Amino acid sequence: MNPFRRLEAIALPVDRQNVDTDQIIPARFLKKPRENNFGEYLFHDLRKRADGSDNPDFVLNHAGYGGAQIVVAARNFACGSAREHAVWALYDHGIRAVISSAFSDIFQSNAVRNGLLPVVLPERVVDSMIAELAASPGAQVSIDLDSQTVTGPSGEVHYFEIDPFSRHCLREGVDELAYTLSLEEKITAFEKGLK
């Protein structure tokens, strides 16, 4: 897992509420092992038409967003299933941070365990950022995890909250397993207390 400290990158606006995990990656791609590039399947059925051609209406196919590493999405992004593939699809596509006013709990947990930073900002801020990004494709957003700030395309700075433990894991590029294993004695003691 790569550490996340600071990122300045093109941001892709996703102007839809309740983008669910089936839209992020349809269920038919879940049978593939992790070694696959799930980035190919990101937003697959929004991005492609039934005949396999690109859907010109979907923002990922619009000019100017190539190389985007940040997604800015309307409320309740990634609701639905527990599939970690939703995070893998974003990550493998090159996305390193997602900004929204609300995420599903499971998606947020999965994201921080894969080096993908979920940033929660007020809905008003997210919606106006989406509008700005849609109006100027290719505009950049920067995120600084140390100061917990996002700088929008017009230079406004927004502070965000993040759980300190998640921040630590993202900054250092580690997941929590090694740390938990170091608490082995506590787990064993707890188990002894069980019937």
Added chain:
Amino acid sequence: MSATRTLFDRIWSSHAVFERDDGQTLLYVDRHLLHDGSAPAFEFLKQRGLAPRAPQRCFATPDHYVPTDTRDPASMHDPEKRAMADALARNSAAAGILFFGLDDRRQGIAHVVAPEQGISQPGMLIVCSDSHTSTHGAVGALAFGIGATEASHVLATQTIWQRRPKSMRVTMHGRLAPNVSAKDLILALIAKIGAGGAAGHAIEYAGDAIRSLSMEGRFTVCNMSIEAGARCGMVAPDDTTFAYLAGKPFAPQGAEWDRMLIEWRALASDAGAAFDREVSLDASRVEPMVTWGTSPEDALPISARVPDPSGQPPARRDSMTRSLEYMGLAPGTPLTEIAVDRVFIGSCTNSRIEDLRAAALIVDGRKVASRVEAWVVPGSGLVKAQAEAEGLDRIFTAAGFQWRQPGCSMCLGTNGDTVAPGARCASTSNRNFMGRQGPGARTHLMSPAMAAAAAVTGRLADVRALAGERAR
């Protein structure tokens, strides 16, 4: 901090192994449910050179990729799907994990089988790499879905890191009208609070309408808590719970049962316990519900019409317009004029015996409408056997339904059971997301009785009218 405690508080604190200063708590996991989508979790574990710490606390059954037309694994021609199912059998055998395979009549959807076997019990902390793990909260457990990396962490350590969610009590009052079910209650709730309305919260369902639900009904309600964004949904255990669990194969027996019963009775939230949020719903006013759009919050009483996006705030207007376009619906159309192509009675939401009985009651003596293909997919081999013992299978097949083998099936179509592009399905499952039942598939969520009514009329139909005919 008040001295009163909730059901959630009690389970949380009795499972806390270690609490960090920053609020992260390491919780001990009593039951880890595994299914044929769990292969990545075992892979990650292997990559770290680790083995399951407490295989006796795990339970595995394949459900997502299994065929529902046959029990023959050789019929799984897709090598990737076959690999998922084979991996579960192999990983379970290697670790000594209790496993119900396709040749075992106890196999089925994990969220149906674990309660049915008494594996899920009050006061437990239960996880599974599936969002509908919230189902098990119906027995008075703290149960939630996790991702694959978290599942590998649970396999390795039998623990999981969590931040304490906020609490929400949903009180449902009043007596349900005839032909209104648990599914209608939960759809009405999600329509009221929204698909993200309970995000960051643990829901406790309370009130006389919840108390009078059977366990099957409570499973349905808790199951769809996740569709409101909740971390989990739970119901305090009571005599209904205990009667359901008594005698189940993996439930405590004899003196142990008596001892656990005392513990379980003490789990309920204290009178006067405070919740961060309170929501109430008058259950007596809930009508049979259907969804018209592409989010479970897009639910309306069957007596309503397809809503009109014009006049809505801009963001809502755009999303409604997109939904209606996807669903092929025009604003103002009475919901009862929407013709269906497929009917699916099944899924971890509504595939239990009571669901099949409710559907059979409507189907009995009627025929599936011409050009409608209707399926019943029981939630487990034992549900299927019970239904067959009651003659329900014959009611369904005589009407023209297909009576199939247990699995997740057309809820998400991972096993190949899908709805064709543009086709419309009346479904008892939990999600009407775009493409959920297959690319371009159009899903309307509803109760088993409502799905049965759709099957025999060929359109979304008010089950009350059909049941009324019967009563006359």
